[in-house]
Amino acid sequence: MPMYAPPQPSLPKIKAHAPEPYDGTDPRGLRPFLLKLGMAFQLNPQAFADDRICVLYAGSLLTGAALSWFESIQAATGFELVLGNWQAFCNELASTFGEPNPDFSAQHRLFRLRMPNDGRVMAFNTEFQIDAPTSGLGDAALCMLYWEGLPWRLQNEITRAGRPRGLAQLQNYAQRLDRAYWEQRDRNPTRTRTTTSTATA
DSSP: OOOOOOOOSOSOOOOOOOOOOBOSSOGGGHHHHHHHHHHHHHHOTTTTOSHHHHHHHHHHTBOHHHHHHHHHHHHSSSOHHHHHOHHHHHHHHHHHHSOSSHHHHHHHHHHHOOOOTTSOHHHHHHHHHHHGGGSOOOHHHHHHHHHHHSOHHHHHHHHHHOOOSSHHHHHHHHHHHHHHHHHHHHHOHHHHHHHHHHHHO
């Protein structure tokens, strides 16, 4: 599970919102929790220049079973490296509360992910990108899964113009088309709904 290491002081201090507390009940929620912590460290490098401070700050945002685990390693011997090294702490937390097979779980969710015809690409892209980096899949396979998850209205538009080869290009193009669709729908909702109904008939 890739994590941010505590950064070197280089960026100006910017106030960052703390992530929601993590209680250890949702293995899938661990990675976003740690990524948000990493972004907070990056935005305030002077305050988080020391690994132990990063670990203690993360511990202050743990609740439930995760907090009980953190309290236990603080009281136990042999965990000095975990408490004093950010990457070691992330690895230990992931081994305790993370998914046992993150690659397989991410692939399974990507195979099942579908964007509703009246959905928004931005939300679909966000959901897709949560699992894509940990799926272990290459760009071509990710492009195929992304394409299969798009609704027919976007697939038709992209096919007419020519499908981009790379995942990033495909996502950007789908987002531009989706934005144009919703702008047109806002301007003339009756016409857009009529066109949609006719195409699906």
